[in-house]
Amino acid sequence: MPDFIIDNRLYYNPVEFVMDKIGGAYKMPILWRLKDKNCRYSELKKSLSHISDRMLSKSLKELEQYAFISKEIFAEVPVRTEYSITEKGQNCIPVIESLRNLGLEWMKNDDS
Amino acid sequence: MPDFIIDNRLYYNPVEFVMDKIGGAYKMPILWRLKDKNCRYSELKKSLSHISDRMLSKSLKELEQYAFISKEIFAEVPVRTEYSITEKGQNCIPVIESLRNLGLEWMKNDDS
DNA sequence: CGGAATCCGGAACGATACTG
DNA sequence: CAGTATCGTTCCGGATTCCG
Numbered sequence: 001m002p003d004f005i006i007d008n009r010l011y012y013n014p015v016e017f018v019m020d021k022i023g024g025a026y027k028m029p030i031l032w033r034l035k036d037k038n039c040r041y042s043e044l045k046k047s048l049s050h051i052s053d054r055m056l057s058k059s060l061k062e063l064e065q066y067a068f069i070s071k072e073i074f075a076e077v078p079v080r081t082e083y084s085i086t087e088k089g090q091n092c093i094p095v096i097e098s099l100r101n102l103g104l105e106w107m108k109n110d111d112s
Numbered sequence: 113m114p115d116f117i118i119d120n121r122l123y124y125n126p127v128e129f130v131m132d133k134i135g136g137a138y139k140m141p142i143l144w145r146l147k148d149k150n151c152r153y154s155e156l157k158k159s160l161s162h163i164s165d166r167m168l169s170k171s172l173k174e175l176e177q178y179a180f181i182s183k184e185i186f187a188e189v190p191v192r193t194e195y196s197i198t199e200k201g202q203n204c205i206p207v208i209e210s211l212r213n214l215g216l217e218w219m220k221n222d223d224s
Numbered sequence: 225c226g227g228a229a230t231c232c233g234g235a236a237c238g239a240t241a242c243t244g
Numbered sequence: 245c246a247g248t249a250t251c252g253t254t255c256c257g258g259a260t261t262c263c264g
Contacts, residue, residue, distance in 0.1 A: 004219060012162055014215030015140045015208060021218070023135060024256090028127045041226050050124055052258055057227055078225050079264090095214060096127060098207045103126030105203075106133070107116060136236095153246050164238055169247055190245050191244090 021066055026051060026059045028096045034069060034085040035093050041081055068092065133178055138163055138171045140208045146181060146197040147205050153193055180204065 004011045011017045022028055026048065033039060033047050045056055060083060063069045068089035074080040116123045123129040134140055138160065145151055145159050157168055172195060175181045180201035186192040197205075 006219065012137075012160070013141050013144075014212045014219065015144070016137050017219060018211045018215040019135065019137065019140075023131065025124075025128050025131065028131075029125050032125075032127070045226095048124070053227070054229095054259085055257065058257090060227095073226095081226060091217075092214065095207065095210045098210060099130045100126045102204065102207060103130040107118065107126065107129060157246095164240095165247065166239085166249095167237070170237095172247095185246095193246060 022063075022068065022092055024059070026055055027063055027068075028092070028099070030056075030059055030063065031068060031085060031089050031092055032096055032100075034083060035090070038082045038084040041083070044083065063089070134175075134180065134204055136171070138167055139175055139180075140204070140211070142168075142171055142175065143180060143197060143201050143204055144208055144212075146195060147202070150194045150196040153195070156195065175201070 004014075004017065006017065009020075011020070022031065029048055030044060033044060039047070041056070041060075044060075045051065045053070048056065060069065060071070064071055064083075066088075067086055069083050070086050072082050072084070074082070116126075116129065118129065121132075123132070134143065141160060142156060145156060151159070153168070153172075156172075157163065157165070160168065163171075172181065172183070176183055176195075178200075179198055181195050182198050184194050184196070186194070
């Protein structure tokens with residue numbers, strides 16, 4: 001298994017690469033929220049009720065940086081911002097769904 | 113999206129639960145190595161060339177704790193230990209493969 | 225409203241040395 | 245061979261504050 005250098009960072013395998021991009025506690029849940037509906041910052045914040053502003057802000061920025069989501073600002077008063085999922089983000093949904101199902105299965109069996 | 117309390121730990125969604133069990137930089141790669149071949153500690157160590165003993169040992173122990181892998185000790189001289197994947201672990205393989213493919217795709221397009 | 229910047233503690237992690 | 249113990253560092257993530 002070869003190593004990869006992407007964006008000046010070293011990865012040892014493709015899974016690690018994916019994890020770096022959409023891993024962690026929040027990114028996949030955010031993508032999941034956006035999969036069929038654009039959301040405003042405050043909607044996401046409410047939906048992921050436990051998340052801090054710092055982490056939501058940080059996660060959104062990183063997801064946007066790598067084009068998993070995009071952000072549109074409407075010059076209204078007050079300003080409105082909407083986040084939407086991109087095609088690249090949509091490509092992650094099946095995997096996230098599989099992960100979800102796996103988790104639901106484990107939880108059901110309570111053999112954690 | 114409800115919360116879950118499992119094993120005295122709070123999870124906010126199924127994905128987070130899965131990530132807690134097989135997330136991180138090493139666990140999925142380890143499962144991937146074991147998917148079609150039992151391995152000894154030193155084989156895994158060599159295969160994941162960069163991993164430290166500490167992390168390999170820790171990851172293996174946690175994977176075993178939650179029954180993703182099992183460990184068999186052969187009372188030979190010198191002692192031989194073999195790790196193998198369980199059915200629960202095998203159930204993760206399709207998801208890991210999807211993650212891998214996703215990563216390979218992203219890497220190919222170099223749009224990281 | 226929609227964030228960004230700063231500070232801070234604890235958990236995660238790596239390197240090294242050691243052991244049955 | 246298959247790990248464990250210890251130490252030092254890094255970094256994740258929470259709380260708080262501030263800004264346009």
